[in-house]
Structure formats: C-alpha cells, structure tokens
Amino acid sequence: MLLLWKPVVTHLDDETRQYIQTHALHDHYVAIFLLSDDKASEVYVGLKSKKAKMLGLYADIILGKDWSREEVLEEIHRHNHDEKCVGIMIQLPVASHLKKYQMDLINAIIPEKDIDGLGAMTFGLSAFGSNDFLGATPKASLEILKYYQMDDFSWKVVTIIGRSNLIGKPLTIELIKRGATVITCNSKTDQAFLQQALATSQYIFSATGQKHLINETLLSEKICIQYQNHIPLSQKILVDIGRGHDEGGAYGDIDWKYYEDKVQGVTPVPGGVGPVTVSCLFHNIVS
C-alpha cells in the first residue's frame, strides 16, 4: 500500500487551522530567518510563508544575510520575548560567515518557539521526556504512519538508516521512547549486517539520499526468509526520508515501485514524507 501525503497534510493543516482560530492567533506570527542568498532557501521560505497564510497565520520573513552573529542574536531575542510570536525558525543553510555560529543561533531560540526542533535544548527536553516535541522532518515521517494507523512501535523492531542531527538521532530517541527496539545504521554499517537488520525489522526508515539504496537486491522476500526472526515483506512498513534529484526527477532511498504491492506500507518519493514536513513545522505550534 502506498502511504500518500495528501490526506495527512489535510488532516494536520485542519488541526493547525482550528488551533489558530480557537486561540485567536490570527494577529500572531511566525518569524522565519533567511540568512543567505541561497536560491533554494528562498523557494522554501516562500512555500512556508504561503502555508502560514493558508493556516491563518502571518509569516514574518526576516532577511539578514549580511548580518553579524550579534545582530542575528539580538533579533532572535526580540522574537523570543514577543508574545505575538508563536514560532521561530532559521532557514538552513546560513551564509558562510555565519556558518560557524549556526548551532549557537539555533540554540538561542527558546524551546517553546523552536518549531523546527533543531535546538539542543529542544532535543534534550524531548529525549528526556519533559515534552513530546519532534522536529518537522522526523515528525512528518511519524505523522504519516499515525494517519494510516501504523504507528504502534511497542515490541517492534525498527531499522533507521542515517544518523544526522536532523533525522537519524531524533528519530532513534523518539522510537526508543515509544518502546521500539531500534537498530541505527550508517554509512559504516557492513552490508551483510544491514541486510539482516532490514530482514528482521518491521519498520524501516531511510534517510541517506542514496538513490534507491533499498531495492530488490538488498530487501526481498527471498532474502528475508534466509534470516532467523525475519519479518515477512507483507508486514513491513517502509518510510523514505531520503531525497535527491537527477535527470529523471526527484528520487528517494527506496525503490517504492518494487515494494508498492508487496509491503504493508511504503511512502513514495516524490509524494510521501517531503510534502508533510511543512505542515508539521506549523503543527508544532499546536503541540
């Protein structure tokens, strides 16, 4: 079964819109820092701004590509203290002169307004169970499964491929919290072991950007049954958080066309986790 983005986005946006209405937040705003002249970043900021508007919220786009570290910090502090501001995010990447301060800048956002969920304090609080906050991308991958009622991780084995601060680490901790046994793999994981991990897992999250890393030669029913404690392909749920682009268009980590009719669920690229991410960014205002 294909796990498609559209109904998930509709559902999440409805919840966010309703929250904004109920709490009379129409004169509130989110602050989006654009601190580079990266073209792709401009496009993303535009999409976020448009989504905010759709949800009944104003997006204050703060252009500061030439600002010093101190100027950016001052502006962040201002929004931290402005009670009309319900969320703050910094579009990455930042300009090269700010690169070495990137983590400092993100950590300057107070956890309550860190809707991107990239701050160290935000991650720590969530990891230790003080709140249930998740960054937009890992949240998107779990909201899709929640919508399709495939998010009971207790007693389950999960493989996560990737160990980034953005996805691999927070997803690992979140699924540990939810009672899963989690196997976190990376580029240094032996291929034979990876194959075994995939065979014995019910859930697979992949976030490498490597085109169709998961394909018939790595994961098939024929391969699975060679391993003890394997989970049949028909019970597996595959979530693709990878993305890349070539002459054939957007691609992900998973050759979803091969798995579409064979597994319990698979998110395609394009059309899976990606489009849910922006909705999750704003849904983080709700939770």
Next chain:
Amino acid sequence: MLLLWKPVVTHLDDETRQYIQTHALHDHYVAIFLLSDDKASEVYVGLKSKKAKMLGLYADIILGKDWSREEVLEEIHRHNHDEKCVGIMIQLPVASHLKKYQMDLINAIIPEKDIDGLGAMTFGLSAFGSNDFLGATPKASLEILKYYQMDDFSWKVVTIIGRSNLIGKPLTIELIKRGATVITCNSKTDQAFLQQALATSQYIFSATGQKHLINETLLSEKICIQYQNHIPLSQKILVDIGRGHDEGGAYGDIDWKYYEDKVQGVTPVPGGVGPVTVSCLFHNIVS
C-alpha cells in the same frame, strides 16, 4: 579478560588531579546538593566529597531537603554565577515534595557546570556534536574500554540493553556519533531477537539491573554460531552497567564468571563500571 576498575580510576584521577594543579583550582569547589534524607544518598555524597578532597578540590555539600523549588533554584543560580564553582550536581533522588521539579532543577544547572551530565541542554549539545560531554555513568563504561584500548567503535555493531535517560539514551547517541551501528533493546524486546542481537554484536552494554540476564542460556558460542553475521564470543566485549544487591552481595546484568575466559573483555560487578563512575564525575571538570 576481566576489565577491572582500579588502573582506570588511577589514570582518570591522575588526569583530574593534574588539571586541578595546573589550573590552580585548589581554592575552587564543586557544589553537591543533598535534597533528601535518603541514607544511601548521604553515603554517596560522602564518597564524592572524599574523592574531591583526594583530588585537591573542595566539595561544598549543600543540605536543602526542606527547601522549596524556588530556594533550590536560587542556590543553583548562585553557584552557576560563582566563578570559583567548577561543577554542580544534585544527588538523586530528591525529597518527595521536589520530585515533580527534579528535571527543572537539573536543567537550571548551566551545561558548563553540569558534571553529572543529566541536563537536557547538556545532552542536546553533546548529541548534536557541539561538545563531547558524557554523563558520569555512560562515560565510565567508555573510559574503561578506552583504558584497555578496546574503544574503536567504527564499523562495529553494538547492542545496548536499557533505555534510561541516565544510561541507555546517552550511550546510544554517543556510540552512533562514534560510528557504531547501534541496536538499542529494552524490556519489550522479543527474547529471540535479543539473542540474535547479542550474537551479531561485538560490543554489549547492559543496564537493566536484572541479575545475570546475560548468561550461558542467552549468549554462548553454541548459540552465536546459529546466526548469520555472528561475532565469535572470543571477539566480544561485554560491559555491565547493571547493579543490584541480594544476600549473595552485589550483582550485575552479566554472569561474568562464565565469560571471563571466553570473551575479549568483560567488566565484572562488583569491580567494573561502578567504581569508575565517581572518578568520571570529577574528570568531567577536565573535559
């Protein structure tokens, strides 16, 4: 081979003592909050105080079992700002009226002085690579391996049993950072899967408190060889972070007497990770 605590403690304490001398910290201090009348806590605080003295540092034991949340916070802030204070720790558990604020109190310690490493910010900063800080207990389990030159985790498969904020979660993230493929198991992990995980791992860290959970019936050469991608017992390194006590004395998660002559390394209980922990607490002043 048994990985014993003594030379590790000597080595770590030497480094800490030297750091204190070089940086002329003899008139500096660590603040230890004792916020309950728990007898065991009093003993631990006494041991820590004694160790501090041995290292050439003064331990200021702050007795506040009847204090309100605000009074404790005020005192923490005072030590946060006192430049003579090189570390702050709260002995757990706190008194019952403070229990619900426990995380708040810990998070009030600034990361630079959080030598116990229990704060959310401390964990987040380390997870995201801003520093290399580790709480005393996970640090102890890795310092032992470092001393015996068994701490190259790159390309290795590691199983961690336990998912606590104190050990399981920080150890998982730390080993992911160091390039390991990490399998984090918990009480909901299927026994057959656990057996397979242990068979295919080179490193095993166990922190459950369940007496001799890892024994011949779960992990033996005969069991290992049944699994693909298994690591022979002779190459395995077992680290016991569990502890309990019964009429027979202190015990750990691992039946180390069975493994002593069969594996590359195993830490016993008593005499392994436990006694290294206090040294790591103070060694965190160095790093």
